[in-house]
Amino acid sequence: AQKITQTQPGMFVQEKEAVTLDCTYDTSDPSYGLFWYKQPSSGEMIFLIYQGSYDQQNATEGRYSLNFQKARKSANLVISASQLGDSAMYFCAMREGRGQAGTALIFGKGTTLSVSS
């Protein structure tokens, strides 16, 4: 079973609009971290935002916010006021425990966001 599911292969949005990228996860570990990364066409991986499983409030970083619904096991990324430079692939990822072997960061398959003017 997939640990991280991103059901939207592609999303399209106009500049200045808000967009939500969906992410659901599956874990039996009560302690985990959720991350979003951006990969522009140049290929580098850019860390955007983090949410801990015990955090009471949704994480925010500038125009990025994470809509964390623990009971539904969802961690959607909201980008407000989209810009042309937001066009990229976006990955949701989860870091969960592996016992004495530490933790592993597992990624979803990604969502391609296209922002038009």
Place this chain on the structure above:
Amino acid sequence: NAGVTQTPKFQVLKTGQSMTLQCAQDMNHEYMSWYRQDPGMGLRLIHYSVGAGITDQGEVPNGYNVSRSTTEDFPLRLLSAAPSQTSVYFCASSYSGMRSQPQHFGDGTRLSIL
């Protein structure tokens, strides 16, 4: 301000050849990992290390070896390259293996196996 450095950036191999992808970080990070990225598959974890001398397998370890003799370096070895190993490889590191730690990524190595 190097961060995570991967070499080479591009490589073409013939089936059956071996090679080592290099990864070095200068941030004194304990945790390092290797991923491969294939179209439509996201990033899949190959191997990871929680510190010098300690490594473990990820989701897709077959055909790859790793070792961690120093904190700084985490090379990935392809023992006998196969066309199925054509991919973009990313090395990443974080200060620790704690669940709150984001990983910092290198720029990737694009590997083609003919």
